[in-house]
Amino acid sequence: MKEIIVSQELLNEFENIQWFTNCGKLAEIDLLCSVQQVDGWEKAEGFDEKDEWEEVISKSRDNLADFIMRKLGYSVRNFNSIVAAVRESQQYKTAIAKLYDSVEEQNIKEEFGDTLSWLLLNAGIERAFAGFKGCPKFFSEMLEVLKLGHCPCGWKGRWPKGTLYIY
Numbered sequence: 001m002k003e004i005i006v007s008q009e010l011l012n013e014f015e016n017i018q019w020f021t022n023c024g025k026l027a028e029i030d031l032l033c034s035v036q037q038v039d040g041w042e043k044a045e046g047f048d049e050k051d052e053w054e055e056v057i058s059k060s061r062d063n064l065a066d067f068i069m070r071k072l073g074y075s076v077r078n079f080n081s082i083v084a085a086v087r088e089s090q091q092y093k094t095a096i097a098k099l100y101d102s103v104e105e106q107n108i109k110e111e112f113g114d115t116l117s118w119l120l121l122n123a124g125i126e127r128a129f130a131g132f133k134g135c136p137k138f139f140s141e142m143l144e145v146l147k148l149g150h151c152p153c154g155w156k157g158r159w160p161k162g163t164l165y166i167y
Helices: 008-016 041-048 050-070 076-087 090-105 110-128 140-148
Strands: 032-035 154-156 163-166
Touching: 008 090, 041 110, 041 154, 050 076, 050 110, 050 140, 050 154, 050 163, 076 110, 090 110, 110 140, 110 154, 140 154, 140 163
Parallel strands: 032 163
Antiparallel strands: 154 163
């Protein structure tokens, strides 16, 4: 079984995220799904609170875990070691600290930051396994939105044929 290493290149991407710098600006983002922009933090927070967004994130995490453990045959221990490698990295910790500073500066609900930190953690896990055929791409797509200074905040439909709401 191939040893999985969380690359420094990936972790460095986390540190370089410029949180919310392009929120409210027109975005041209090429993703697997369609993208619709929302107008303002209030609407973004409203979308973040919807069950459909929580469900697509939860289902995407389940799909990722299923891919890693069932399709690739990695153990729960292997999976958890990758989670820990991402979560305990200095780059992830720095990115999350910057995220919550930005959340506070923008006067955004802390729960919104919680959603984004969860997306970031899972993007790291997903990217660690991206070299395997059939690896899910949901969290990597969310990372691309974050790297562009926008904020994924909601969902409508089935992944990947639905619509991602961003601010």
